[in-house]
Amino acid sequence: MLKIKIGRANTNDYVVDNPKICKYHAELTKTAEGILRIEDMDTVNGIYVNGIRIKRKNIALEDTVILAGCYTLDIRKTLRFCNDYSDEFLCLKDVYTDYILRKKRIIKNGQLKTGLYRMLPISIGGLGVVVIGQITDDQTIRIFGSLIAISFPIFGVIWATHCQTKIPENLEELNKHFRNAFICPKCGAYLGNQDWESLVRQKECKVSGCKAIWIINSAGN
Numbered sequence: 120m121l122k123i124k125i126g127r128a129n130t131n132d133y134v135v136d137n138p139k140i141c142k143y144h145a146e147l148t149k150t151a152e153g154i155l156r157i158e159d160m161d162t163v164n165g166i167y168v169n170g171i172r173i174k175r176k177n178i179a180l181e182d183t184v185i186l187a188g189c190y191t192l193d194i195r196k197t198l199r200f201c202n203d204y205s206d207e208f209l210c211l212k213d214v215y216t217d218y219i220l221r222k223k224r225i226i227k228n229g230q231l232k233t234g235l236y237r238m239l240p241i242s243i244g245g246l247g248v249v250v251i252g253q254i255t256d257d258q259t260i261r262i263f264g265s266l267i268a269i270s271f272p273i274f275g276v277i278w279a280t281h282c283q284t285k286i287p288e289n290l291e292e293l294n295k296h297f298r299n300a301f302i303c304p305k306c307g308a309y310l311g312n313q314d315w316e317s318l319v320r321q322k323e324c325k326v327s328g329c330k331a332i333w334i335i336n337s338a339g340n
């Protein structure tokens with residue numbers, strides 16, 4: 120649970136410098152499941168959610184929250200200010216899953232193509248020799264035709280080698296894209312070649328001074 124104390128006093132997590140706001144005016148909480156709730160700390164001027172005064176209420180990011188009838192609380196800004204980057208971090212799961220899928224696909228397709236281009240021309244060449252032997256008795260045509268048919272596998276090997284060199288090239292391109300996308304949503308540091316689940320266990324960014332929270336604990340602060 121993420122707890123954000125809001126008010127005029129400097130000891131709050133989010134300080135609002137406004138005389139109508141109490142020293143300890145509100146408490147914004149966010150659960151591990153992402154449920155947001157705002158609570159009035161028994162103030163005179165109160166909290167209004169979408170125009171209605173409340174004591175405590177579950178809210179959505181789109182709701183209009185006004186403290187003391189005069190200060191509009193920007194929920195997103197408040198959460199960012201308190202280093203909550205859990206929503207953005209969740210999106211990185213798709214980035215990682217997509218990367219692994221593409222990586223596997225590049226390797227598998229590359230190997231498939233390489234094998235196919237090596238084997239298929241050999242079969243076509245062999246078949247060509249047999250067909251020429253069947254359709255003509257002319258020795259010159261047989262020899263000439265067989266030479267053409269036999270050259271097929273050579274082109275196959277050249278093309279297969281070309282496909283093989285494409286695998287590391289395509290992987291490098293993918294890795295480049297991944298390094299730009301798999302980054303801390305706050306400081307932009309590349310999160311390294313580790314899976315998303317291990318970052319979940321890490322819970323927050325370890326880059327000095329970043330302090331971004333990726334995973335909100337299910338209990339406590």
Ligand SMILES: [Zn+2]
Pocket residue numbers: 303304305306307308324325326329330331
């Ligand atoms: Zn960071």
